[in-house]
Amino acid sequence: MSGDRYKTTDQNALYFVTFTVVNWIVLFTRRNYKIKVVNSFNYCIQQKRLKVYARCLMSNHPD
Known part of the structure; x- marks a missing residue:
């Protein structure tokens, strides 16, 4: 999976x-x-x- 290559290294950082x-x-x-x-x-x-700190659920994405 593509997400396997991303690791959080700083527990106090914002991502x-x-x-x-x-x-x-x-x-x-x-x-x-x-x-x-x-x-x-x-x-x-x-x-x-x-x-x-924030989240956004988008129901659709414009073409």
Whole structure:
């Protein structure tokens, strides 16, 4: 996987992370998918001490 080559080396640094969906499949038009992603982030924030300063879920990307 392409993500295997990226490592966080400084635990105190800020990192920008972006995710894309294969073939630009429209994913976030369904509310239950959005809720699952947000719940996953919230779990990591609460249980794994992940610090999230901002997040943006885009329902579609212009061609």
